[in-house]
Every structure is written in structure tokens, then in C-alpha cells.
Amino acid sequence: MTQLKGQLPKIFDDWFADQNWQPRPHQLQLLKNAQDGLSTLLIAPTGAGKTLAGFLPSLVDLASRERAKPEKQKTRLHTLYVSPLKALAVDIERNLDRPVSGMGLDIRTETRTGDTPQHKRQRQKLNPPDILLTTPEQISLLLANGQANDFFKGLKYIIFDELHSLVISKRGHLLALALSRLRVHAPNMQTIGLSATVANPLDLQKWLAPQNAEENNLAQKIVVEGGAKPNISILKSKERIPWSGHTARYAMSEVYEEIKAHRTTLLFVNTRSQAEMLFQELWTINDDNLPIALHHGSLDTNQRRKVEAAMANDALQAVVATSTLDLGIDWGDVDLVIHIGAPKGASRLAQRIGRSNHRMDEPSKAILVPANRFEVMECQAALNANYLGAQDTPPLQQGAFDVLAQHILGMACAAPFSDEALYSEVITSAPYHNLPKDIFKRILEFVATGGYALKTYERYARIRKTEEGLWRISNPKIAQQYRLNIGTIIEAPVLNVRLVSKRKNGSFGRGGPSLGKIEEYFLEALTPGDTFLFSGKVLKFEGIRENECLASKTFDDSPKIPAYAGGKFPLSTYLAEQVRKMLAEPKEWEKLPIQVREWLQLQKKYSILPSRNELLLETFPRQEKHYMVIYPFEGRLAHQTLGMLLTRRLERMHAKPLGFVATDYALAIWAFDDIGARMTNGTIQLSELFHEDMLGDDLEAWLDESWLLKRTFRNCAVISGLIERRHPGQEKTGRQVTISADLIYDVLRSHEPDHILLQATREDAATGLLDVRRLSDMLARIKGHILHQKLDQISPLAVPIMLEIGREPINGEAQESILAEAADDFLKELGGSI
Numbered sequence: 001m002t003q004l005k006g007q008l009p010k011i012f013d014d015w016f017a018d019q020n021w022q023p024r025p026h027q028l029q030l031l032k033n034a035q036d037g038l039s040t041l042l043i044a045p046t047g048a049g050k051t052l053a054g055f056l057p058s059l060v061d062l063a064s065r066e067r068a069k070p071e072k073q074k075t076r077l078h079t080l081y082v083s084p085l086k087a088l089a090v091d092i093e094r095n096l097d098r099p100v101s102g103m104g105l106d107i108r109t110e111t112r113t114g115d116t117p118q119h120k121r122q123r124q125k126l127n128p129p130d131i132l133l134t135t136p137e138q139i140s141l142l143l144a145n146g147q148a149n150d151f152f153k154g155l156k157y158i159i160f161d162e163l164h165s166l167v168i169s170k171r172g173h174l175l176a177l178a179l180s181r182l183r184v185h186a187p188n189m190q191t192i193g194l195s196a197t198v199a200n201p202l203d204l205q206k207w208l209a210p211q212n213a214e215e216n217n218l219a220q221k222i223v224v225e226g227g228a229k230p231n232i233s234i235l236k237s238k239e240r241i242p243w244s245g246h247t248a249r250y251a252m253s254e255v256y257e258e259i260k261a262h263r264t265t266l267l268f269v270n271t272r273s274q275a276e277m278l279f280q281e282l283w284t285i286n287d288d289n290l291p292i293a294l295h296h297g298s299l300d301t302n303q304r305r306k307v308e309a310a311m312a313n314d315a316l317q318a319v320v321a322t323s324t325l326d327l328g329i330d331w332g333d334v335d336l337v338i339h340i341g342a343p344k345g346a347s348r349l350a351q352r353i354g355r356s357n358h359r360m361d362e363p364s365k366a367i368l369v370p371a372n373r374f375e376v377m378e379c380q381a382a383l384n385a386n387y388l389g390a391q392d393t394p395p396l397q398q399g400a401f402d403v404l405a406q407h408i409l410g411m412a413c414a415a416p417f418s419d420e421a422l423y424s425e426v427i428t429s430a431p432y433h434n435l436p437k438d439i440f441k442r443i444l445e446f447v448a449t450g451g452y453a454l455k456t457y458e459r460y461a462r463i464r465k466t467e468e469g470l471w472r473i474s475n476p477k478i479a480q481q482y483r484l485n486i487g488t489i490i491e492a493p494v495l496n497v498r499l500v501s502k503r504k505n506g507s508f509g510r511g512g513p514s515l516g517k518i519e520e521y522f523l524e525a526l527t528p529g530d531t532f533l534f535s536g537k538v539l540k541f542e543g544i545r546e547n548e549c550l551a552s553k554t555f556d557d558s559p560k561i562p563a564y565a566g567g568k569f570p571l572s573t574y575l576a577e578q579v580r581k582m583l584a585e586p587k588e589w590e591k592l593p594i595q596v597r598e599w600l601q602l603q604k605k606y607s608i609l610p611s612r613n614e615l616l617l618e619t620f621p622r623q624e625k626h627y628m629v630i631y632p633f634e635g636r637l638a639h640q641t642l643g644m645l646l647t648r649r650l651e652r653m654h655a656k657p658l659g660f661v662a663t664d665y666a667l668a669i670w671a672f673d674d675i676g677a678r679m680t681n682g683t684i685q686l687s688e689l690f691h692e693d694m695l696g697d698d699l700e701a702w703l704d705e706s707w708l709l710k711r712t713f714r715n716c717a718v719i720s721g722l723i724e725r726r727h728p729g730q731e732k733t734g735r736q737v738t739i740s741a742d743l744i745y746d747v748l749r750s751h752e753p754d755h756i757l758l759q760a761t762r763e764d765a766a767t768g769l770l771d772v773r774r775l776s777d778m779l780a781r782i783k784g785h786i787l788h789q790k791l792d793q794i795s796p797l798a799v800p801i802m803l804e805i806g807r808e809p810i811n812g813e814a815q816e817s818i819l820a821e822a823a824d825d826f827l828k829e830l831g832g833s834i
Contacts, residue, residue, distance in 0.1 A: 005031075005032045005035040005036060007028070008023060008028070008031070008056075008060065009060060009063065009064065011063065011103050012056075012059075012060065012063075012103065015099060015102050015103045018102070019102075024048065024049055024053070024224075026042060026044060026048070026049075026053060026222050026224045027049055027052065027053040027056055029222055030042055030053045030054070030056065030057065030192070030222060031053075031056045031057050031060060033220050033222075034056075034057030034157065034190055034192070035057065037188070037190065038190065038219075038220050039190045039191040039192065039208050039209055039219040039220065040190075040191075040192055040193070040208075040219055040220040040221070040222060041163070041193040041195070041198075041201060041204050041205050041208055041219050041220070041221050041222070042054065042192070042193065042194050042195070042222045042224070043195055043196070043198050043201060043221070043222070043223045043224065044194075044196060044222075044223075044224035045196055045224065046196050046364065048224050050161075050194045050195075050196070051092060051095065051161065051194065052099070053194075054081075054159045054161070054192050054194050055079075055081075055096060055099075055131075055159065057157055057190075057192070058078060058079040058130075058131060058156070058157050058159075059099060059100070059105065059107065061078070061156065061157075062078055062079075062105065062107050062130055062131075063103070063105050063107070076128065076153075076154030077128040077129070077130070077132055077151060077152060077154060077155055078130045078131060078154065078155065078156050078157070079130065079131045079132070079155075079156065079157045079158070079159065080131075080132055080134065080139070080155060080157070080158040080159070080182075081131065081132070081133045081134070081158075081159045081161065082134060082135065082136060082139065082158065082159065082160050082161065082166065082175065083133065083134070083135060083161050083162070084135070084136075084161075084162055084165045084166050084171075085135075089111045089113055089133040089134065089135065090111055090113075090133075090305070090308065091308070091312075092133055092161070093109055093110070093111050093133050094312065096109055096131070096133075097109070107130045107131065108129040108130050108131070109129055109130065109131040109132075109133065110124060110129040110131075110132060110133070111132075111133045111134065112124055112132055112133070112134040112135075112138050113134065113135050113138065114135070114137065114138075115305075125142070125145070125147065125151060128151060136166065136171055136172075136174060136175040136178065137174075137486055137487045139175070139178045139182075140174055140175075140178050140407070140410055140486055140487075141483060141486055143178055143181050143182070143410060143411075143414060144410040144411070144413040144414050144479070144482060144483065144486070145413075145414060146414060146415060148181075148185060148414050149185050151185075152182060152185040152186055153185050153186055154186070155182065155185070155186040155189050156186070156188070156189060156190065157189070157190055157191075157192060158179070158182065158189060158190075158191050158192070159191075159192045159194065160191065160192070160193045160194065160208070161194050162194070162195060162196075162351075163193040163194060163195045163204055163207070163208075164195045164197055164198055164199075164204065164393045165351075167203075167204065167207050167396060168393065168394050168396065168397070169488070170400050170402075170403050170488035170719065171487075171488045171489065172207075172396075172431070173397075173399045173400050173403040173404075173431045173432075173488075174403050174406065174407060174487075174488055176207060176399070176429040176430060176431050176432070177399075177403070177404065177407040177426060177429055177432070178407075179191070179429060180210070180425050180426060180428045180429040181411065181425065183210055183425075183428065184425060191208040191209070191219060192208075193207075193208050193219065196351065197351055197393055198393060199393040199394075199395075200393075200395060201221055201223075202218070203395065203396045203430075204219075205218040205219045205220075205221055206218060206430045206433075207396065207430040207431075210428040210429075211427065211428050211429070211430055211433040212428065213427075229363060230363055230364040230365070230366060230386055231363045231364065231365045231366070232364075232365075232366045232367075232368065232383045232386055233366075233367055233368070233383075234367070234368045234369075234370065234376065234379050234380060234383065234593070235251055235254060235255075235367050235368065235369045235370075236593065237250065237251050237254055237369075237593075238254070239251060239254070240595065241370070241372065241373055241376060241593065241595050241596065242371065242372050242373070243372060243373055243799050243800045243803060244372050244799075244800040244801075244803035244804060245371055245372055245803075246274070246341060246371045246372070247274070247277060247371060248340050248341060248369045248370070248371040249281060251369050252281045252282065252285060253285060255267070255282070255338060255340075255369060256282060256285050256286070258336065258338060258367060259282075259290065259292070259317060259318045259336075259338075260288065260290065260317075262317075262335050262336040263314075263317070263333055263334075263335050264311070264314065264316065264317060264318070264319075264333050264334045264335060264336075265317065265318040265319075265334070265335075265336045265337070265338055266318075266319055266321060266334050266336070266337045266338070267282075267318060267319065267320045267321065267337075267338045267339075267340060268321055268322070268337065268338070268339050268340065269320070269321075269322060269340045269341060270322070270323075270341055270344065271322065274322075274340065274341065275294060275295075275296045275320050275321065275322050276294070276296075278320050278340055279292070279294040279320045282318070282320070290317045290318065291310075291315060291316045291317050291318075292316070292317060292318045292319070292320070293307045293310065293311075293316050293318070293319045293320070294307070294319070294320050294321075295307045295308075295319055295320070295321040295322075296321065296322040307319060311334075314333050335365060336365050336366070336367065337364065337365070337366040337367075338366070338367045338368075338369060339366060339367070339368045339369065339379075340369050340371070341369070341370070341371045341375060342368075342370060342371070342375040342378040342379055342382070342571075342664075343368070343378075343379070343382050344378075344571050344572060344575070344664075345382075345393075345571075345572035345574075345575060348572075368382070368383065372800060373595070373596050373599055373800065374579075374663075374664070374665045374666075374800055376592060376593060376596045377579050377582050377583070377592065377596070378571065378575055378579055378664075380582065380591055380592060381575050381578035381579050381582060382575055384578065385574065385575070385578065394572075396430065396431065397431070397767060398431060398432075398434070399429070399431030399432040399435065400719075400760060400763075400764070401439070401443055401716075401720075401756055401757070401759065401760035401763075402716040402717075402719040402720035402757065402760050402764075403488060403719060403720075404426065404432065404435075404440075404443050405443050405446060405447050405719075405720035405721060405722075405757075406486070406488075406719055406720055406721055407426075408422065408443065408444060408447045408463075409447050409462055409463065409473075409478070409482055409721050410482060410486070412447075412462075412463045412471055412472055412473045412478075413473055413478065413479040413482050413483075415472075416466060416468075416470035416471060416472040417470060417471055417472075418469065418470055418471075419440075419441070419444055419471060423437060423440050426440065439756075442756045443756055444471070446720070446722075446755075446756050446757065447462055447463055447720075447721070448461065448462065448463050448464065448465070448471070449461055450722065451748070451752055451755050451756065451757070452751075452752050452755075453747055453748055453751040453752035453755065454744070454747070454748075460722065461474050462474055462478050462721065463478075481721075481724050481726075482721065484724070484726040485718070485721060485724045485725055485726050487719075488719050490715050490718060490719070495517065495518060495520050495523055495544065495548060495549045496514055496516075496517055496548045496549065497514070497515045497516055497517065497518050497539070497548070497549045497551055498512050498513070498514050498515070498548050498549065498550055498551070499512040499513050499514075499515055499539070499551060499552065499553065500512040500542065500550045500551070500552055501552060501553075502542075502552060508542060508545075508550055508552075515537070515539075515551075518549065520711060523541070523544065523549050523707065526541045526706065526707070527541070527702070527705040527706050528541060528542060528543055528705075529541065530659075531554055531659070532551075537553065538553075538554055539551035539552065539553065539554065540552045540553070540554040543707075544707050544710075571633070571634070571635040571636070571664040571665075572635075573634075573635075573774065576633045576634055576635060577612070577633075579633050579665070580610070580612050580613075580633050581612045583600070583609050583610065584609060584610065584611045584612045586600075589601075599796055599797075600796075600797075602796040603795060603796040603797045606791070606793075606795050606796060607789050607791060607795040607796075607797065608787065608789055609797075610631065610787055613781055613782070613785055614782070614785045614786070614787050615630065615631070615632060615690075615778075615782040615785060615786045615787065616630070616631045616787050616789065616797075617629070617630050617631075617686070617786060617787065617788050617789070618630075618788075618789045618790075618791055618795050618797075618798055619674075619675050619676025619679065619788065619789070619790050619791065620676065620790075620791040620792065620793055620794055620795070620798075621674070621792070621793075622793070622794060622802075625658065625670045625671065625672065626670065626671050626672070626673060626674045626675050626676065627668060627669070627670045627675075627794075627798075627802070628668070628669045628670075628671070628675045628676070629666060629667070629668045629669075629795075629797075629798040629801055629802070630642075630666065630667045630668075630669075631665065631666050631667075631797065632666075632667065632778055632782075633664075633665050633666075634771075634774055634775065634778050635664055635771065635774065636662060636663060636664045637768075637770065637771035637774075638770075638771040638774045638775045638778065639662035639663065639664070639666070639667045640662045641699075641770045641771060641772065641775055642662075642667060642775055643660035643661075643662050643667050643669065644660075644702050644706075645694045645695075645698050645699060645702065646660070646667075646669060646689065646694075647659070647660055647669060648698050648701070648702060649689060649694060649698060650669070650671065650675070650684075650689075653678075653683075653684055653689075654673070655671050655673040655675055655678060655684065656671050656672040656673045657669055657670070657671040658670050658671055658672065661801065661804045661805050663800070663801055663804060665800070665801075666797075666798075666800070666801040667801070668798070668801045668802060668804070668805060670805070676788075676790040676791075677790075679788050679790070680788075680790055686786045686788060687783075687784075687786075690779060690782065690783075690786060691779075692776065692779045692780065692783075694779075695772060695775065695776055695779070699770075699772070703762075703765070708765060708770075709745075709761055709762070709765060710741070710742055710745050712761045712764050712765045712768075713741060713744075713745045713757065713758070713761040714741035714742075714745075715764070716757055716760045716761050716764060717740075717741050717744060717745075717757060718741075720757060720760075722744065722757065723740050723741055723744070745758075
């Protein structure tokens with residue numbers, strides 16, 4: 001009997017019946033699309049069986065094939081499953097075994113990640129499994145092999161899990177380029193994208209389909225509506241909610257009680273340091289000896305696997321985790337997710353709470369624990385967004401030049417290529433669809449010679465053109481180096497801070513004491529002469545030499561840039577807008593805890609609250625200085641850039657700015673001069689201070705003086721392959737990489753300022769570290785809508801940002817008590833207490 005497309009074979013129907021399941025309509029529709037030769041994007045809520053739907057076409061096709069005789073049998077790779085996380089690939093292998101073994105299917109499934117032993121990876125090349133579960137980097141490695149065509153030519157399906165997470169970064173650009181090459185090896189291959197959180201499905205439909213010059217090809221789309229609405233709440237703490245800070249330590253005893261009251265709890269935080277702190281806090285109060293574990297990317301592979309296995313066996317009552325566990329892991333016995341701190345994005349929160357009750361017809365349960373009062377509003381905005389089904393995944397970016405350089409070198413490692421053919425192939429990928437041919441040729445020339453300023457150095461000649469007009473690697477060792485250095489993920493480094501004294505000739509010695517390490521992202525935005533607080537001292541930034549920050553003692557009692565508060569993720573544009581809306585509409589305050597409501601009511605009494613599209617700017621004197629506090633609610637990155645540019649502009653206006661501090665919600669600048677009075681008398685014009693032209697010459701001048709571009713260039717140089725981190729049997733230290741990058745940067749700035757890698761560096765800085773686009777949108781939005789409130793004293797809304805000034809991060813209870821005492825002092829000035 002002929003089986004109709006989109007219908008399951010009897011063995012599959014029987015298996016579903018044995019599980020007391022019914023195949024869902026979207027699973028059968030995806031199967032039919034695949035059998036019709038169509039690529040598909042499946043958008044479905046957590047627990048809707050997305051993963052099984054994605055694999056059904058492969059399982060059905062593999063189950064119906066005819067096996068060759070054993071002596072002639074050679075497995076060909078049939079399906080690739082691509083995951084953003086190693087843990088997810090391992091989890092899927094475990095879950096896929098259920099239908100495969102349950103139906104007795106002759107299907108071999110294996111994983112291939114950075115944790116896979118080398119001998120197993122070599123064996124997979126010679127005898128690939130039917131289904132290979134892997135990560136983006138491994139695909140690029142396999143494609144750079146001379147036997148890639150033989151390995152991939154039988155490929156029928158490629159499944160991208162959590163597609164929204166894969167495509168939004170440079171990692172996604174590399175994967176898109178790999179996909180364009182896979183289509184060369186397997187022209188009839190189909191793509192399947194799976195995602196629960198998608199803001200713009202068209203972006204992902206384009207990404208899944210090959211693009212051409214005539215029209216935008218789109219994959220099919222299946223959207224699954226419904227699913228149980230999540231049960232999300234904000235912790236109703238009996239403790240006083242801090243005005244500032246990022247630890248949520250005040251609520252630990254209440255968090256512990258929630259863990260005790262549930263079977264298995266996942267606790268999510270945004271950074272590894274927060275994970276370590278939270279884990280220690282919970283163990284300190286773990287009088288019941290509950291099995292609580294820690295999971296983040298810096299832990300040893302074996303340690304992570306033990307935690308994952310223990311979770312799968314229901315042997316843990318709680319796991320503290322970062323983003324390493326917020327995608328797709330199917331642990332049905334997790335009955336509570338606790339999010340410590342604000343989620344920074346509605347889609348990120350939806351993804352994380354979906355780990356609880358991982359079934360479509362059962363509501364996920366989550367508790368949000370804000371670390372401070374602004375975060376209460378952000379948590380409420382995220383909660384509202386999830387009930388509305390709002391998404392805020394970021395839009396796709398144009399393909400990065402350094403990633404394309406890496407891919408070009410990889411293709412040369414596989415086999416000699418024609419530049420015309422490779423260009424035609426590259427522009428079928430969505431991120432590079434609009435790449436001009438002349439830019440492609442400049443990147444190709446960069447891979448071949450390093451560019452005009454570096455072409456005399458043999459080490460940068462990585463590919464050469466043959467007499468037949470094809471490009472090939474210049475030396476077999478190049479391929480070995482490429483395989484060792486593939487990928488786009490670069491860990492954010494820390495720099496040692498060394499106290500130095502200036503000699504009479506203006507130079508600095510090397511012999512000063514080391515004060516500790518500080519995150520490089522903080523230092524790279526400083527210019528010589530800036531002062532900052534570290535190790536209990538106010539220090540003057542003298543510069544960066546190799547992998548050290550040189551700083552000298554200063555007698556300034558007010559550091560110019562004390563700290564950049566905030567976590568790993570910037571506040572999403574959507575949540576920022578919702579927080580501004582909440583501030584402007586008092587009826588929305590009823591959902592907030594009484595402490596926060598009273599705080600906002602006190603703000604209305606002493607100052608004002610801006611409307612949704614207004615920018616509030618408050619000025620007031622305090623302790624012989626004058627402060628300007630601004631509330632853009634545009635995220636930490638945009639605020640840091642705005643702070644740098646405003647202080648430069650105020651210097652030109654002779655307002656004598658001393659420094660600034662930025663959080664996700666606000667920005668504070670302080671000065672000797674009375675900024676408020678000068679705004680009132682018109683010698684400082686708000687329209688001039690916040691003019692959009694600050695993103696022109698002011699931005700360029702600051703970038704030229706800061707170390708930010710040098711550090712961004714280093715990352716681009718590593719990704720593009722110009723500088724190699726790893727060599728056979730050894731790895732360059734961060735210091736060695738930095739020295740190499742700084743030397744090349746200086747050469748290119750002097751002799752080839754339009755070098756393609758410098759261009760890539762500036763674009764990287766603008767979209768990433770500086771968030772220029774978001775800042776530009778904000779300046780356009782507030783034009784003519786800036787409210788200046790001249791006050792005699794601090795306002796309630798300004799207290800959180802003022803608590804950040806001069807504060808060096810301190811771990812432990814001391815931090816919370818210091819902040820609480822400072823908040824009490826501010827409140828006494830206002831004549832109240834909350």
C-alpha cells in the first residue's frame with residue numbers, strides 16, 4: 001500500500017500509540033513539507049514536540065531505505081543536527097534514542113563537539129553515522145577537509161535547533177557561509193529550523209533558503225499557536241528591596257525556601273561570576289544538605305557532564321546556571337525556574353522559563369527575583385511581555401568581513417577554488433546576500449597577502465593563485481593552523497593592573513606592585529588621565545602595555561569613571577520602551593511592590609516622571625559638586641558611549657566635567673561647574689548638548705584616543721586568521737596575541753588606514769561595544785522632548801545611580817550593608833524612608 005505524504009508509517013503510528021501520544025498536526029505538516037522537498041521554519045512553544053517534528057522526516061526516510069549487503073555497506077551522512085550548545089547536542093542524542101530504540105530502527109546517531117575525543121572524530125570522517133549532532137564550528141572543520149564532498153554529498157536534511165540563537169552573531173555568519181558550501185556538496189539538501197522565540201520570522205525564513213539576485217527565497221513557515229500560558233511571578237519579598245546592586249542577596253533565604261518546596265529548580269543568572277556567588281550563597285544556608293549543583297561554560301567538561309547526567313536522573317534539587325542551560329534541554333521534572341536579576345530581554349526570559357514543565361499543555365512556572373528597584377520594573381515589563389507573547393530577539397546583521405576571511409581560508413584548505421565561483425556561492429547566504437563584489441575581492445586579497453601594508457611579509461601570504469587561475473593554500477601547514485584556530489567565540493579577557501610611577505623622562509617602570517585584575521571592557525574605553533577606583537585606591541589610567549594596565553596613584557578623591565554597572569547582556573530595546581511606558585502611567589504601578597510604588601510616588605513629589613518619549617534630565621548640587629542625571633533607559637552599552645561623548649562635549653563648553661557612571665537605566669555626570677544653572681541661563685543649550693552630530697567628530701576623536709579600537713581589532717585579527725592563538729602543541733598567551741595585534745594595528749593605521757580589517761573593526765565597535773545605532777535612534781527620538789528639572793537636592797529616581805558613584809565591587813554582605821547605609825543617608829536628605 002502506497003503511503004501518502006505527511007502520513008506516518010505503521011511502525012511509527014504503533015510507537016506513538018505505545019507512548020499514549022498522538023502525532024501533532026504540525027509534526028505531520030513538517031513531514032509532508034520535507035517529503036515535498038521544501039525547507040521549513042517551525043515556530044512552536046516549549047513542549048510542543050519541536051525536536052521530534054524536526055527529526056521525523058529523517059527517521060521516516062531512514063526507516064524506509066533499503067540497506068546494502070553487509071560486505072558492501074557504507075554509511076553515508078544523512079542528517080546534520082546543529083545546536084548552539086554542546087549540552088543540547090548531548091541531551092538530544094539521549095532523547096533521540098527513545099524513538100530509535102523503541103521502534104528498533106537501524107539508525108546510528110552520534111555527537112561531534114569540541115569535547116569529542118580526536119580518535120572518534122577521525123573515525124566519523126571515515127565512517128559517518130546516519131545522524132550527526134554537532135555545533136557550527138565542527139561543520140566548518142569538516143568542510144575545510146579535502147574529503148568534504150564525499151562526506152556530505154549524501155546529506156538530505158540539516159536541522160537547526162534554537163535557530164534564533166544561532167543566527168544573530170558572528171557564529172551565525174560562519175554557519176550561514178558553511179550552509180552555502182553544503183548546498184554545493186548536496187544540492188537537494190533541505191533545511192529545517194526550530195525555534196520557540198522569533199521576533200521576525202521572515203529573517204529566519206530567508207536564512208534557511210538560498211538567496212539569489214532576482215528574489216528573496218523563503219523557507220516555508222509553520223506556526224503552532226497555543227500552549228499553556230506560563231505562571232510567572234515576581235518574588236514578593238518581605239525584605240527591603242535594594243535601591244542599587246546586582247546580587248539579589250537580600251532574597252536568598254526566600255529563594256532557598258522555594259527550592260525546598262519544589263522537586264527540581266533551575267536558577268538562571270546572566271554572568272558566570274553571578275553564578276558562582278549565588279551557588280556559594282545557597283550552600284552557606286543549605287542546612288538541609290539539598291543536592292545543589294553549578295553549571296557554566298568555564299567549568300571542566302567532565303564536571304558539566306556529571307551535572308547534566310544528575311539532572312537527567314532526577315538526582316539534583318537545584319542547579320545554578322548561566323546561558324549554558326537556557327536552550328532546549330528537555331528535563332520534564334524541572335518544576336520551577338528562578339531568574340535572579342532582570343532577564344534583559346522578553347525572548348530570553350521566555351526561553352529560560354520554558355525549561356520548567358517542558359510540556360506544551362502544562363504551564364511553566366517561574367519566579368523573577370529583581371536585584372534592585374529599577375529591575376523590579378524591568379521584571380514586570382518582561383512578565384507582561386510573556387503574557388502578551390511579545391518577542392524581542394535582535395534583528396540579523398550584515399555578514400562580518402573577518403568571518404568571511406576565515407571562511408575563504410577554510411575553502412582553500414579544502415580544495416583550490418575559483419574566486420568567481422566562491423563569490424557566487426557566498427552571496428546565496430542571507431548575511432552576505434548584498435555583499436559587493438569589490439568588497440569580496442578586497443577580503444580575498446587580504447587573505448592572500450595581508451593587504452598592501454603587510455604584503456612584504458611572507459607569513460601573511462596564506463593563499464596563492466595557481467597558473468590555472470585557482471586559489472590554493474600557500475603551504476600545507478596553513479591548513480593545520482586553520483583547523484586549530486577555527487571559530488568566532490573569543491573570551492573577554494582581564495588585564496592585570498600594575499601600579500607604576502612616572503620617571504623624569506615621562507616613561508614608566510615595570511617594577512611596581514600588581515593590584516589585581518580588571519575586566520578589559522572597562523579599561524578599553526578609558527583615555528590616559530582618566531581616574532578610576534580599584535583595590536580601594538583612586539588610580540590614574542596611564543595606558544595599556546602588552547597585557548597590563550598601567551596606573552599611578554592620584555590624590556583626586558573622586559574617580560572620573562568608577563565602574564560600569566550591569567551584567568553580561570544589555571537591556572533589550574523592547575523592555576526599555578516598556579519600562580519608560582510604565583514610568584509614565586501610574587495605573588501600571590499597581591502591579592509593583594508597595595516599596596517601588598512609594599518610590600515612584602516620592603519621585604513625583606520631589607521631581608517629575610517623563611512621558612514615554614521624553615528624556616528626563618535632573619540637575620542638583622551635592623557635596624560641593626554638581627550632578628546631571630539622565631534617564632534614557634537604553635541599556636548599558638549605549639549609556640557608556642553617551643557618557644563618554646557628553647563629557648567631551650561638556651569640556652568644550654567649559655563646564656569642567658569630572659566623570660560619569662552608567663547603568664542599564666540611567667547615566668550620571670558630575671562637574672565642578674553648576675550645569676543646571678548654565679542650562680537655565682542658556683549658556684548650555686540642551687539641543688546642542690544632545691545633538692545627533694556627537695556621533696560624528698566627537699565619536700571619532702574619542703575612538704582615536706581610547707584603546708577600544710585596538711582591542712576590537714585584536715578580536716577581528718584573530719577571527720580573520722591574521723593572528724593565530726593556537727599552534728601545534730602550544731597556545732599563545734593573551735599577552736602575545738595583544739602584542740602582535742597592537743603592532744599590526746599601528747602599522748595599518750599609519751600606512752593603510754582604509755585596510756579592510758580596520759573597516760571591519762570600526763563596524764564591530766559601532767554595532768557591539770558602542771551600540772551606536774541604538775544611541776542614534778534615541779537622540780532622534782528625544783529631539784525637542786528633553787525635560788530639564790533643576791533641583792536643590794537629589795531625587796528619589798537618582799538614588800540608584802548615585803549609589804554607583806565611587807563604588808568598587810565588593811563581594812559579600814559588606815556590599816549590601818554599605819549600599820543600604822548610603823541609601824538611608826540619601827533618604828534622610830529627602831525627609832523620608834522606604
